Amino acid sequence: MKVLVIGGGPAGSTAATAMAQAGLDVRLVESAHFPRYHVGESLTPSCRVVLDAIGMSKILDDHGFVKKNGGVIHWDDDQWTFDWQAQSGVQSWQVDRSEFDALLLEHARNNGVAVTTGVTGRSVRFADGRPVAVECSPDDGEPFTIDDFDFLVDATGRNGLLSARHFGNREPLNNLRNVGIWGYWTGATLLPETPTGGINIISSPEGWYWVIPMAGGRMSIGYVTTKDAFARDRHEHQSSDELYRHLIAASPTIAGLTAGAEFLGVTRVETDYSYIAAQFCGPGYAIVGDAACFLDPLLSTGVHLALYSALTAAACVASMDRGEVDETEALRFFEFAYRRAYMRLFALVTIMYERYLGKDGFFRTSDRLIGDEQSGQPDTDVSSRSFAEIIGGLSDLREAADSSTRVITDRLREEAVRAQLQVVHAPDSDGPDFTPVRGDPLSDAESADYRLVTSPRLGLERVRAARP
Template identity: 50%
Template structure:
């Protein structure tokens, strides 16, 4: 007989809404506390195809389809000194492999309302002060009721932290969040009415354009609206900011410094405010523990180069809901559920982090990036036709979904083998990662000779947790965790 756990979720973004809707639909009692009142602005517009599959499973796909978002089928990269190269998911994997370019304020609102309609008790405008622990286990939260202003205490069997970069458990309670020094970046961006994409861009695809000291994004939103931004290391941003009287002047100057991006926006009209946000990458030492799960940005944040933030959020929400569902049915022990969650979520983050790290060596060439992606995907059926397919699968989120459902455990085992091989010999993949780290260090030293990369902040390609644990994601006939060892 299953147990109907009480679950408390902090944060109503894609991670919190995904987990909340799934658990409520599974019969759990779920309360979600969101600090903002939706819709609220949030950076990020480009969505991976994996999110489409999760939305379908959530029962929210038609709601998202009805919003009129730009249909996205991939990306065009003008990176380093090479010719443009295109990743078109519909050509690689079929016509249904597509997603959207969304306005996150609207997209997140749709997901939160779907969670509410699924049975989640959503409280907006609620400020969570702290997570309560007893004997090492999370048992509830203290929060401020938006109507009465009272500080309340709510207990639960599980606390799911989707508080984003605030990180109530990882950053504030345990203080176990580790920054990645090579990605201490800053983004500056704004919106244009009118503009165009580069020739040969896949339908609705993002354009990513490198420069000597950073990279640009050009994202086609609904209508004729474009999101355009520039990402650079914080030391470069701070120095360049001194040249301008406003962030708007700086944004226009950054756009003008790229002949490519300047040309794409030549017929566009800038719409108001320029925005700035730190894109400092980090990862928590642990993604879960007794009574709690860290989801999305509360657990880790990655440079937005490959547009994987919403994927990691929704994927972690799916995994957390599967873990609690499996526990409710007695399918796994608490330790097994934690191993399942930590393995799959951390492997997803490390794989993407490793790929992005390689990209920052801009002159390595696409063949080296494809080789890196192929080694990280490690599935004979993925890249047997063309070398770009593994890359396309990883940036679509498909590799993570495939690994999660791999009952044999071979996907996790093969990734572990890649890391082991890299430890034993310096492969072309490892050389690429080493070169990326060295290039970033040289850039930092040029901007600030006193800021040096220490050994403990270098790229770690052996950051995988218990890769061969035998657990896998089950979605039918109900959400849960399978045990390969017991099912064999």
């Protein structure tokens, strides 16, 4: 099978590498020339698991990125620490995305992917419901068409070649229309209780701050707030630099962490509007990473969703190529797995922003979201274990690889998601309805017929007989 991947960020590079390693003929085109700057520096432990599967983890360990063991959250009056290294024995990294993304793309090349940079996919032509050609524009030269592929993977990020430009079926999540402003420092410090290499997340009355340790003694420090609050504050300051300095000084905690530190210069601003497409796949195509959905960066899950969707899509296509599963079944599994992961994280982020339940209530919600039947009992110990597993992406990988309890736990999880969002968006709330529920496959029991496997080879494995 010939596969065309449009986009060479983490989702596209990972999907391409995994499929090439599975023996498929893979071509990738990317509009940028790497290295190029990108935000999204704090990776979850699930990223290590995925990158282990494609042979990248040692490369990243040897590169010199900061090893990340967990983090500290100060939210309202609550404080808690999560330590993935202590809980699961898995580390991740704090990365410079320009270097990380370039390493991933080079790894794809080294595994036989035909990579071309400086080429933008402009439009997709369909025939009989399947993509059959992609119109491309190079940085220099004449536009051309790629039409020699059997399957298309859209990894075009927020540009959304299929979801935004072709189908126009992205739904913005209006309760998460936020803006981030950030910069880099030397000499800044972390909260004293932070696990080695960990992130700090610190709330404020109108938003929250991140503090991320980077290689070379640098610190990435940013602030996220609503678009309305940002517009108001920006109007009151002459420049983004001046606003950023004001926001750093406005938080006693952040001001303390940057006391005596040196700001390295450029202030960056980016909108973080969350969205989700009505469909993540269809005959002949799958949409991975930000091209399908984007979630506010509060829980640092962007690269997790990118790599998780990439590995899952690659497993589906590899099994389709080998005749182990038909396309309809494979794509049903992909849609199920990716949308479930997004919805659960969306539930946690929304609750933290809109109607925070207090630490114990929040942790019990996390228990329910991974199907812990003991959650909510008076004698149950309340801890951050489930929360850490969810935001670490480990629950997604575990469930994709183990379908033995999926029907039961997904039913519980669906009820928990819907119940919690009814609390968040109660009739007297100004928040929108939870639109991603419409048409979601959370209760699609047919998806439990398969599980994702990486050994002895990447693919889907049937776990029970097909229905008559």
